[in-house]
Structure formats: C-alpha cells, structure tokens
Amino acid sequence: MPATSQPYPSRRRRTYGVLAAAAGLATAGALVAALPAGAHDAKHGKPLPSRYQDVQLLSFNDLHGNLEPPSGSSGRVTEVHEDGTTTTIDAGGVEYLATHLRQAREGNKYSITAAGGDMVGASPLISGLFHDEPTIEALNKLELDVTSVGNHEFDEGAKELARLQNGGCHPTDGCYTDEGFAGADFPYLAANVLNEKTGKPILKPYWVWKKKDVKIGFIGVTLEDTPGVVSAEGVKGLKFKDEVETINKYAKVLQRQGVKSIVALIHEGGLPASTAYNYNCDSPGAGDGISGPIVDIAKNITPSVDALVTGHTHAAYACTINDPSGKPRTVTSAASFGRLYTDTTLTYDRFTGDIARTAVKSANHVVTRTVPKAPDMTELISKWNTLAAPIGNRPIGYISADINNAGTESPMGDLIADAQLAYGKELDPETDLALMNPGGVRAGLTYAAKGTEGDGVVTYAEGFTVQPFSNTVNLQDFTGAQLIQVLKDQVSGSNAASPKILQPSAGLTYTLDLTKTGADRIVTDSIKLNGAAIDPAATYRVATNSFLAGGGDGITTLGQGTNDLVGTDDLAALAKYLTANSSATSPIAPPAANRITIVK
Incomplete structure (x- = not known):
C-alpha cells in the first residue's frame, strides 16, 4: 500500500509514562499531586503538576x-x-x-x-x-x-x-x-x-x-x-x-x-x-x-x-x-x-x-x-474507489423518483419484498409472498445524479448500500396459522416495546392497530393475500432472507418453516428485479407503501 501523507503528527507512536508501582513512590506521587497548581520542585526549579488534569x-x-x-x-x-x-x-x-x-x-x-x-x-x-x-x-x-x-x-x-x-x-x-x-x-x-x-x-x-x-x-x-x-x-x-x-x-x-x-x-x-x-x-x-x-x-x-x-x-x-x-x-x-x-x-x-x-x-x-x-483520507478513499469502480459503477436499473426508506412501511422495503417474491417464483412457482426485515434495509435509492451518473440510474454501488449483508433468499413453507403468528411476532414478545414491522410483498395486506398492545395490534381478520383471507390450515410458500429464516429480529415463528430452499444473495435478487422491470425510458416508480393499514 502506498504511503499516505501525514499532515498531523501521529499520537500512535508516543511513549506514555508508566506510574511507579512501588508503594513508597506511589505515596510520594500522591503528596506531589496534592500540591496546588503553580507549585515548584525546589531542587530542580520545575513546575509540579496540579492536582486536577482535564482529559479530553x-x-x-x-x-x-x-x-x-x-x-x-x-x-x-x-x-x-x-x-x-x-x-x-x-x-x-x-x-x-x-x-x-x-x-x-x-x-x-x-x-x-x-x-x-x-x-x-x-x-x-x-x-x-x-x-x-x-x-x-x-x-x-x-x-x-x-x-x-x-x-x-x-x-x-x-x-x-x-x-x-x-x-x-x-x-x-x-x-x-x-x-x-x-x-x-x-x-x-x-x-x-x-x-x-x-x-x-x-x-x-x-x-x-x-x-x-x-x-x-x-x-x-x-x-x-x-x-x-x-x-x-x-x-x-x-x-x-x-x-x-x-x-x-x-x-x-x-x-x-x-x-x-x-x-x-x-x-x-x-x-x-x-x-x-x-x-x-x-x-x-x-x-x-x-x-x-x-x-x-x-x-x-x-x-x-x-x-x-x-x-x-x-x-x-x-x-x-x-x-x-x-x-x-x-x-x-x-x-x-x-x-x-x-x-x-x-x-x-x-x-x-x-x-x-x-x-x-x-x-x-x-x-x-x-x-x-x-x-490522507482523500487519498485512501480514492484508492479504494478505484478498486471498487468496475463493480460499483455498473447500472442495475432505473427509478422515476426517490424510493425512500422511511416509515413503518417503507417504499424501499416494499420494493425489496417484491424483488424477493419475483425471485422466489423463479425458484418455485408456488411461492406466495415475501417478507423483509426493516433493519436489513439500510438506505433508500436516490433519483438525483451522483458524480457522472445520470438521473434515475441505479448502480450496483447504490444497491449495495441498500442491502449490504449478503444474506441469501430462502423459501420455506408455513401454515396459515403460522403466518398469522409471524405477523403477531412483529409486535409481541421481545418486540412488544419496539415493534419490528416486516415489509410485505404486493398482495399481502392487513391492519396494524397501534392503539392496542402486544399481539392484539394485528387485526387478524384483516390479513389477506391477494384479497382472500388467510386460511389457518392451508400451506403458504414464503420468501425471506436467511436472517429472518433463522428467526431473527424476534420473529421466532419464521425459524419454524419447512421444505427449505436456499437461493442467491438478496442483493442479486434486487438487481435482477430492477434490471427486468425498469429501463431508461420506463423507470420503476416507488411503491405506494399502502399494504399495511395503520390505525393510530
């Protein structure tokens, strides 16, 4: 690695003094420390340290x-x-x-x-x-x-x-x-x-x-x-x-x-x-x-x-x-x-x-x-950007406006869920829905140009900023009763005080009543998939990332799925979806984020 400029002296190489360990020296040090500021060593004529020292x-x-x-x-x-x-x-x-x-x-x-x-x-x-x-x-x-x-x-x-x-x-x-x-x-x-x-x-x-x-x-x-x-x-x-x-x-x-x-x-x-x-x-x-x-x-x-x-x-x-x-x-x-x-x-x-x-x-x-x-930081950033550029600058899609990562249900979270549902259907046409954890969505997508990039272009680097974890997209089977419990897990148990609201793919809708507490915040009879009520006895094929598939974020029921199928990483699924569903002349629009009806 080339040497970088150091306009400021490095504190890293200073040699810090060590306190004397002997009891006699420690006692003497305490007596010296107790002297007022401005006191001098009579023998050597040097100022002695004050009792108090501000440390930044x-x-x-x-x-x-x-x-x-x-x-x-x-x-x-x-x-x-x-x-x-x-x-x-x-x-x-x-x-x-x-x-x-x-x-x-x-x-x-x-x-x-x-x-x-x-x-x-x-x-x-x-x-x-x-x-x-x-x-x-x-x-x-x-x-x-x-x-x-x-x-x-x-x-x-x-x-x-x-x-x-x-x-x-x-x-x-x-x-x-x-x-x-x-x-x-x-x-x-x-x-x-x-x-x-x-x-x-x-x-x-x-x-x-x-x-x-x-x-x-x-x-x-x-x-x-x-x-x-x-x-x-x-x-x-x-x-x-x-x-x-x-x-x-x-x-x-x-x-x-x-x-x-x-x-x-x-x-x-x-x-x-x-x-x-x-x-x-x-x-x-x-x-x-x-x-x-x-x-x-x-x-x-x-x-x-x-x-x-x-x-x-x-x-x-x-x-x-x-x-x-x-x-x-x-x-x-x-x-x-x-x-x-x-x-x-x-x-x-x-x-x-x-x-x-x-x-x-x-x-x-x-x-x-x-x-x-x-x-020195400019030089460091330039070095790593040069190495990353061939991958990061590759366009993967187009958007018509900012796709924000904000709110209980976010447009960015919905877009990722849609991408994982589409990818899940490629792996298994029986895939019914997808759920995305909010903590796995690290940013939104910005329409405005950055550097030489044209407005609306989504690069691989921007996609990486949104989904940097390299989780895989996993498919699992759940009963309808388990799927209802998954939604209740978002707002109960370890999530009762701070809900972790999963981002749903298109077709899954329900009401979240924040005036209530615990699992009651999920209005059970409002949960529908493509307009039909969830059947507790039926089996549903669900796409999630590997973090959720292990029961992460306190959504423990997601760790109980069966018939597992592990696919590619989640960023690849998002990139594939954007590439397939957008172009410079037909960019993808932000999802409306209206799949969850919130009562406050």
Missing part, C-alpha cells in the same frame, strides 16, 4: 463504514435553536471527521479517542466490498484509541472480527493490495462476548489508557441481544452476557489494578425525545428527556464507572442519568455514520486517581463539510 475524550459510534459523505437524510443532522426553530446541516464523511477530530485535539495534550461499536458492517460498497478493510485503515488514520464491539462486528462471524483486529488477508477473497492487511491499531473490546467452549471473552474485555501519571480504564460491551439482530451463523459458538453484570465485574478488576477512573463503551442506546443533535435531554431533570434500554443500564452500572459512551440506536444525546447512588453520570451517543462526534472533558484527580465527576462536561459537535478535507 472524543467519541463517536455506528460509523458503519461510511467513509464517503452519506447521502440523503443519512447525511444530515438537525439543530434546534433557542426560539424552537430548527436548521438542517449536511454532515459526515471521514475526510471531514478527520479534520474535525484533529482540530479538536489541538492544544489538548491529554486526549483520547474512543468509539461505541458498529464501526463496520452494513457498510457502503467502498468498504463492504472489501470486508471493511478500508474502514479499519481509516480508523487507524483517525488515531482511534479503543472501541467496543457492536452487533454488526459479528455480521461475518468471530473469525472475521479477529482478522480485522489482528490483520491478514481474507480467507477466501485473498489480499486486495500487494501490502496485505495489517489490522487495527486499536483494541476492540468484547467483555460480554464469550467463547461458549472456554467461557472467556473472545477479545480483550478492557484496556487502560496511560499518559504520565494519568490512567483511565475502558470496558467494552455490546448489547446482550446481539444474537437477536445478527444471523445465527455470525454468532455461532458465542455467548452474550448481561451488559450491567459484565461492566460491574470488570470495574472491580480495574479497581484492584489501581485504575479508579473508568469509562464504559456500550453498544446499546437510548431514544431522546427530540431528534435534534443538541437537544437538552436533561430538561427539566437528569435524563428526563431520554428513554430506551440505556436508561436502565445506566441506572444499574456501578458508581465506580465515571462515564458511558453508547450507541446502537443511531440517536444523538449528551445528558446525565443518575447512577445507583443517585449521582449524575454522563451518557453520550453521537448519532451515526460519522455525522457527529462527542467532546467530553473528564477532570482527573491526581490525588484520588478518580474522575471529579461534578466537573465532567460533554457536548455533541457536527462534522460539517465546510472544513478542509483531510488529504
């Missing part, structure tokens, strides 16, 4: 391999003003993220950069086509110090995650460049992800940052429900433990090692009451404006943990939630796709070795596109 913690989460500026709503953030009006700002792209982080570090000798998981996975073509090696290279250049794993780090399984950490060429695709792949310069932390056979974490559970006499420990976990949102193959042989239990366990381990300042990197998150990145979720009180899983997690993590960097929900917040002792504690998330970064000031007390939590400050900042691009 820069953080982000859920990058998902978005090296280039994300398009559409995925590349914008909302800012709310004091008068209640809002402004939309274009944001994201590692060329700009690198510049923002480097500028933020200027003048901060004590600076750490950390992340909350999902750095890779569900990535655009420039990264996903190369198994996310480009993103790891970019994160190395960003001088990321540490990250937790997220659920998407397991999309290709634990062995592939280990390769991203340690380096080496891909086992089937080989090396993409003559230099090979060196792996991550930073540690991935996976404290609550255990090997089922050994019972031990598959990667480091924690990591300690040290500089001179300051040390801060980091514990990294992903959500316990990772098996519910990742394909069964991706988490095979792994066990995921409770987030709180795991963090509390390793906080004690760090304390026994003399590390009193601790940050938890948690790939689980919350939902603020406003989508504005600068919304005050502490108004009127601590954490009053945020809900979701992170609230209970934060309330139960030991007070010895000083701050929580979170993710997964792609939301933006920087607020406080009381710890078990009732003391406010900082909880942050920087949205997704590199659109924001969080700047947190941790005030380290040299006398206690702990964070003076009353002094902690935190805020999210927009990764605007008005700053200069980082040249």
Whole structure:
C-alpha cells in the first residue's frame, strides 16, 4: 500500500509514562499531586503538576463504514435553536471527521479517542466490498484509541472480527493490495462476548489508557441481544452476557489494578425525545428527556464507572442519568455514520486517581463539510474507489423518483419484498409472498445524479448500500396459522416495546392497530393475500432472507418453516428485479407503501 501523507503528527507512536508501582513512590506521587497548581520542585526549579488534569475524550459510534459523505437524510443532522426553530446541516464523511477530530485535539495534550461499536458492517460498497478493510485503515488514520464491539462486528462471524483486529488477508477473497492487511491499531473490546467452549471473552474485555501519571480504564460491551439482530451463523459458538453484570465485574478488576477512573463503551442506546443533535435531554431533570434500554443500564452500572459512551440506536444525546447512588453520570451517543462526534472533558484527580465527576462536561459537535478535507483520507478513499469502480459503477436499473426508506412501511422495503417474491417464483412457482426485515434495509435509492451518473440510474454501488449483508433468499413453507403468528411476532414478545414491522410483498395486506398492545395490534381478520383471507390450515410458500429464516429480529415463528430452499444473495435478487422491470425510458416508480393499514 502506498504511503499516505501525514499532515498531523501521529499520537500512535508516543511513549506514555508508566506510574511507579512501588508503594513508597506511589505515596510520594500522591503528596506531589496534592500540591496546588503553580507549585515548584525546589531542587530542580520545575513546575509540579496540579492536582486536577482535564482529559479530553472524543467519541463517536455506528460509523458503519461510511467513509464517503452519506447521502440523503443519512447525511444530515438537525439543530434546534433557542426560539424552537430548527436548521438542517449536511454532515459526515471521514475526510471531514478527520479534520474535525484533529482540530479538536489541538492544544489538548491529554486526549483520547474512543468509539461505541458498529464501526463496520452494513457498510457502503467502498468498504463492504472489501470486508471493511478500508474502514479499519481509516480508523487507524483517525488515531482511534479503543472501541467496543457492536452487533454488526459479528455480521461475518468471530473469525472475521479477529482478522480485522489482528490483520491478514481474507480467507477466501485473498489480499486486495500487494501490502496485505495489517489490522487495527486499536483494541476492540468484547467483555460480554464469550467463547461458549472456554467461557472467556473472545477479545480483550478492557484496556487502560496511560499518559504520565494519568490512567483511565475502558470496558467494552455490546448489547446482550446481539444474537437477536445478527444471523445465527455470525454468532455461532458465542455467548452474550448481561451488559450491567459484565461492566460491574470488570470495574472491580480495574479497581484492584489501581485504575479508579473508568469509562464504559456500550453498544446499546437510548431514544431522546427530540431528534435534534443538541437537544437538552436533561430538561427539566437528569435524563428526563431520554428513554430506551440505556436508561436502565445506566441506572444499574456501578458508581465506580465515571462515564458511558453508547450507541446502537443511531440517536444523538449528551445528558446525565443518575447512577445507583443517585449521582449524575454522563451518557453520550453521537448519532451515526460519522455525522457527529462527542467532546467530553473528564477532570482527573491526581490525588484520588478518580474522575471529579461534578466537573465532567460533554457536548455533541457536527462534522460539517465546510472544513478542509483531510488529504490522507482523500487519498485512501480514492484508492479504494478505484478498486471498487468496475463493480460499483455498473447500472442495475432505473427509478422515476426517490424510493425512500422511511416509515413503518417503507417504499424501499416494499420494493425489496417484491424483488424477493419475483425471485422466489423463479425458484418455485408456488411461492406466495415475501417478507423483509426493516433493519436489513439500510438506505433508500436516490433519483438525483451522483458524480457522472445520470438521473434515475441505479448502480450496483447504490444497491449495495441498500442491502449490504449478503444474506441469501430462502423459501420455506408455513401454515396459515403460522403466518398469522409471524405477523403477531412483529409486535409481541421481545418486540412488544419496539415493534419490528416486516415489509410485505404486493398482495399481502392487513391492519396494524397501534392503539392496542402486544399481539392484539394485528387485526387478524384483516390479513389477506391477494384479497382472500388467510386460511389457518392451508400451506403458504414464503420468501425471506436467511436472517429472518433463522428467526431473527424476534420473529421466532419464521425459524419454524419447512421444505427449505436456499437461493442467491438478496442483493442479486434486487438487481435482477430492477434490471427486468425498469429501463431508461420506463423507470420503476416507488411503491405506494399502502399494504399495511395503520390505525393510530
């Protein structure tokens, strides 16, 4: 790999001081630390350090391999003003993220950069086509110090995650460049992800940052429900433990090692009451404006943990939630796709070795596109785009307008379901319907031109951004009673609080009554296929992707199908459908997204 320019000095090669371990030296250090700012060493005439040292913690989460500026709503953030009006700002792209982080570090000798998981996975073509090696290279250049794993780090399984950490060429695709792949310069932390056979974490559970006499420990976990949102193959042989239990366990381990300042990197998150990145979720009180899983997690993590960097929900917040002792504690998330970064000031007390939590400050900042691009990132993107171009620029279809991925039922989700139904009928003419999980639809299709591409042209790269997981299209048989239960699974059980509404192919219609709770939200007698009521005793042939066919997203009944038939990957099915059903003179129109009647 050609050497790239380094306009900023690398922190990676600094040698950090190590604290003396001897009891006598530690005592002497404590006495020195207790002296006021401005005190001098009488013998050498040098200023002694003050008791308190501000440490800058820069953080982000859920990058998902978005090296280039994300398009559409995925590349914008909302800012709310004091008068209640809002402004939309274009944001994201590692060329700009690198510049923002480097500028933020200027003048901060004590600076750490950390992340909350999902750095890779569900990535655009420039990264996903190369198994996310480009993103790891970019994160190395960003001088990321540490990250937790997220659920998407397991999309290709634990062995592939280990390769991203340690380096080496891909086992089937080989090396993409003559230099090979060196792996991550930073540690991935996976404290609550255990090997089922050994019972031990598959990667480091924690990591300690040290500089001179300051040390801060980091514990990294992903959500316990990772098996519910990742394909069964991706988490095979792994066990995921409770987030709180795991963090509390390793906080004690760090304390026994003399590390009193601790940050938890948690790939689980919350939902603020406003989508504005600068919304005050502490108004009127601590954490009053945020809900979701992170609230209970934060309330139960030991007070010895000083701050929580979170993710997964792609939301933006920087607020406080009381710890078990009732003391406010900082909880942050920087949205997704590199659109924001969080700047947190941790005030380290040299006398206690702990964070003076009353002094902690935190805020999210927009990764605007008005700053200069980082040249080394531009060079990296150019290199990988050149390798991807022969595949990515190939047209696969035409659209007459934007096909959005928004709403309980989205036009993009419906289009994918239609494509899978058409492909299913090719495999087996008896195929009746298709269902697509909303989390598998990563973006919509944009009509407007990008670069030299003509308006309405859909390229393979754009299709890859929509469906990057390489799931297969699977056919299974279900009884009508099971099919009705599938729809109820969307809104009950583990999905009761946060429904996972499947996107239906044309012909399947029903009513979703959101005024009710649990399975009652599905109006059973409204479920029809091509105008006919579902017969509980009849057999229906259903096309889904392999993730759903394994009972993913809490739709457990989909894991009970029979007469399995495995087809090609889902992106190939979408590309084939677009090619067959659209042309430059007859582009495909966005589906009306009216297959589900929603009662609110």
